[in-house]
Amino acid sequence: MGRMETITKQSPQGANNVCPAPPPLPGAATNFRQKRLFMMNNGSAITGNSCVSTATRDMWDSLFDGGYRADVTIKSNNGGIIYAHANVLGMASPVLRGMLIQAKGFGQKGSISIHGVPEDAVRVFIRFLYSSCYEKEEMKEFVLPLLVLSHSFVVPQLKRVCEQQLEHGLLTLENVVDVFQLSLLFDAPRLTLISHRMILRNFKVVSATEGWKAMKKSHPALEKELVKSMIDEENMKKEKIKRSNERKIYLELCEAMEALVHICRDGCRTIGPRDKHFKEEQKPCNYRACKGLELLIRHFAGCKLRVPGGCIHCKRMWQLLELHSRLCADSSSCKVPLCRNFKEKIRKQSKKDEIKWKILVKKILRIKRIGGGAPFSVYLNSISSRQRKSRLLRS
Numbered sequence: 001m002g003r004m005e006t007i008t009k010q011s012p013q014g015a016n017n018v019c020p021a022p023p024p025l026p027g028a029a030t031n032f033r034q035k036r037l038f039m040m041n042n043g044s045a046i047t048g049n050s051c052v053s054t055a056t057r058d059m060w061d062s063l064f065d066g067g068y069r070a071d072v073t074i075k076s077n078n079g080g081i082i083y084a085h086a087n088v089l090g091m092a093s094p095v096l097r098g099m100l101i102q103a104k105g106f107g108q109k110g111s112i113s114i115h116g117v118p119e120d121a122v123r124v125f126i127r128f129l130y131s132s133c134y135e136k137e138e139m140k141e142f143v144l145p146l147l148v149l150s151h152s153f154v155v156p157q158l159k160r161v162c163e164q165q166l167e168h169g170l171l172t173l174e175n176v177v178d179v180f181q182l183s184l185l186f187d188a189p190r191l192t193l194i195s196h197r198m199i200l201r202n203f204k205v206v207s208a209t210e211g212w213k214a215m216k217k218s219h220p221a222l223e224k225e226l227v228k229s230m231i232d233e234e235n236m237k238k239e240k241i242k243r244s245n246e247r248k249i250y251l252e253l254c255e256a257m258e259a260l261v262h263i264c265r266d267g268c269r270t271i272g273p274r275d276k277h278f279k280e281e282q283k284p285c286n287y288r289a290c291k292g293l294e295l296l297i298r299h300f301a302g303c304k305l306r307v308p309g310g311c312i313h314c315k316r317m318w319q320l321l322e323l324h325s326r327l328c329a330d331s332s333s334c335k336v337p338l339c340r341n342f343k344e345k346i347r348k349q350s351k352k353d354e355i356k357w358k359i360l361v362k363k364i365l366r367i368k369r370i371g372g373g374a375p376f377s378v379y380l381n382s383i384s385s386r387q388r389k390s391r392l393l394r395s
């Protein structure tokens with residue numbers, strides 16, 4: 001058949017994004033054909049709203065096993081022959097129907113070949129066409145060939161069973177690369193997503209499997225794509241951690257700001273206010289940052305190196321006090337120490353900067369005047385921007 005070798009170079013779906021939820025499997029059975037799904041699992045008893053009895057199922061099974069009035073021979077790998085009925089095959093698969101018509105045209109009535117997968121897998125496949133049944137062990141062993149056969153011969157019920165079985169246990173670190181490639185080729189987006197996730201989560205182990213090595217050889221572009229999506233995923237994780245750490249820091253600062261105001265305004269049960277006495281009946285403090293601030297404030301009060309750029313604890317305290325001052329809306333009634341002083345300092349700072357700029361502008365204008373022209377600002381306004389550009393380029 002050679003269908004397994006024709007994997008397309010599609011990119012994995014959602015490779016660069018946060019993993020979305022996989023699309024749902026097709027909805028509940030609504031017609032007879034789909035209802036048969038209910039009785040397939042390990043050939044066990046019928047559940048749900050299936051209308052096929054065990055006796056009927058057994059009859060179809062024995063029709064296949066006994067080959068009563070079989071009119072088709074299916075040649076498979078290693079010369080194996082499977083007997084079947086043209087009516088059943090033709091009804092179950094449009095592709096098989098076409099093959100039987102073609103064989104008739106070539107004068108080989110009732111003889112078709114299915115190669116490329118193990119003979120036993122073909123047998124399980126044909127049995128499924130009769131009774132919609134399979135053995136659990138057979139499914140476990142041949143799930144990938146059955147997926148290939150169900151897709152190739154257009155048997156959607158079996159394809160869905162294979163997808164479900166893979167999703168619920170048969171997908172392994174060993175076969176996940178093959179499943180991923182098949183899912184891309186067979187247009188099975190849910191399976192693509194699930195196998196892609198599994199690959200990314202277990203990249204180290206999966207990239208050492210035979211399946212990975214084979215894919216690297218046959219589809220290097222797909223391998224590169226997977227490596228890239230792995231790197232993207234890693235970067236995304238790092239970015240997420242970074243963002244969450246940053247958020248944590250801002251939150252802590254925010255809490256510290258609240259606690260600082262609380263300590264200075266209300267007085268804290270832990271520390272005690274500057275001008276208030278500790279009250280026995282006071283409730284325990286609700287501010288988480290109080291405890292840490294308490295240690296910092298005690299240090300700040302006693303430290304001999306209480307200058308910016310000195311001791312790191314004091315520096316932190318200065319920063320917190322300045323940050324508070326910049327955030328504080330009403331310094332005049334604020335109880336936080338140095339709040340007004342910092343406001344004053346900031347105002348002075350910006351004034352200083354303003355003066356610096358004024359001095360600089362004055363100096364430039366003076367140089368221009370000495371050169372014999374009009375003051376710089378007047379001069380610039382008198383010419384168009386294009387002229388200005390050419391004059392500037394010439395000078």
Ligand SMILES: [Zn+2]
Nearest residue numbers: 268285287290
């Ligand atoms: Zn407190």
Ligand SMILES: [Zn+2]
Nearest residue numbers: 303311313314
């Ligand atoms: Zn200090």
Ligand SMILES: [Zn+2]
Nearest residue numbers: 328334336339
């Ligand atoms: Zn304040």
